[in-house]
Amino acid sequence: MIYTVTFNPSLDYIVSVPDFTLGLTNRTSHEMILPGGKGINVSMVLKNLGVDNTALGFIAGFTGEKVRQELEKLGIKNAFIQLDDGFTRINVKLASTEGTEINGIGPTISKSHQEKLLQQLDTLKKGDALILAGSIPQSLDDDIYSNILERLKEKDITIVVDATKELLVKVLKYHPFLVKPNVFELGEIFDTEIKTKAEIAHYAKELQKLGARNVLVSMAGDGALLLEETGAILTAKAPEGTLVNSVGSGDSMVAGFLSGWFKKKDLRHAFSMGVAAGSASAFSQYLATEEEILAMNEIVKGKVEEGYENSRLN
Incomplete structure (x- = not known):
């Protein structure tokens, strides 16, 4: 349960x-x-x-x-x-x-x-x-x-x-097993302003050094980054869409990730489902339905990449 x-x-x-x-x-x-x-x-x-x-x-x-x-x-x-x-x-x-x-x-x-x-x-x-x-x-x-x-x-x-x-x-x-700060919260912990994906990866690793196993960082319109327990990094760009309501999108990401993890015990699938759920809720009037999340996952899973480009955040 x-x-x-x-x-x-x-x-x-x-x-x-x-x-x-x-x-x-x-x-x-x-x-x-x-x-x-x-x-x-x-x-x-x-x-x-x-x-x-x-x-x-x-x-x-x-x-x-x-x-x-x-x-x-x-x-x-x-x-x-x-x-x-x-x-x-x-x-x-x-x-x-x-x-x-x-x-x-x-x-x-x-x-x-x-x-x-x-x-x-x-x-x-x-x-x-x-x-x-x-x-x-x-x-x-x-x-x-x-x-x-x-x-x-x-x-x-x-x-x-x-x-x-x-x-x-x-x-x-x-x-x-998992912690999920957003970019602002991650910077707040280390008393810094995070401006690039390289900095996100760096400070996610600092959380891992302190004991976190997997670190999922939501980046709003820039998507998300997952630092796996093995040290591997996955990123996914946010799908295109119109922001309707940002309330609960981070919570939806957590729920989507867990749903994906317990279904397949595969972190890549869990990550894709997390980004899909967070995005689907952001593009919905309220928290996304299963139909909306699964449809979004068909888009997101093609955007998941290993590693990251050292680019600035929007």
Whole structure:
């Protein structure tokens, strides 16, 4: 079984606002309210690809209950822990204004509730997979991910981490199967601005030296780079298309990669599926369907190359 953990889930209010202008009343042309959070996005795309999984994490208040209800409508298993106080955050995503979001803070998670999650994770067994994805509420220490992996280190579990800064760096000593920073996040870890693919490869290798087994770096319109455990490098240019909504494209990449990996246990196929899923979601109104992802993979798999050209990023 694949398990996703989302410490800070949300209700995402996704709106299109043509000609958005600061200081004026803006009206939407299209809007959706959907469950969100990186781990939940991974769960939804995995489900779209026919991969059974269970969503874990914390919910609170009426917004948290809405998240649960929406996932159940989609047929996604969940075992969320209900918090006593506060409410699951609401995130506003301006789909028509690239990268513009207003994200809520999230509720306080007590030590006793954290322990309940750890007890859930204690039940994972050999062959299971665990995806730790996204930010954490301010009430948690930035070693929560590493605490989880310390607890699970004797289990034969496939671990994937999609997080930033110290959340990611602190887990590397536990040798996660896959980490997936984007270019900005990779540069942030090493306090540098990455401008070329050679620099991406260099800093991906630095993450590998710290313990990561496979490093998948998303490069937005430039595609993606995979540094394999063997040291081999794969790259793929992004397919051509019109960006409709960048929300969840990185999470879709993680889901596509895992779907491909568990189907064939082949990193090239997993990489192609990851890039296809990320691109398909970016070109869709919301998270891509299986049909969209498989169609995109027919394009992407022909773009996968070994090594990389030392070119500048767009």
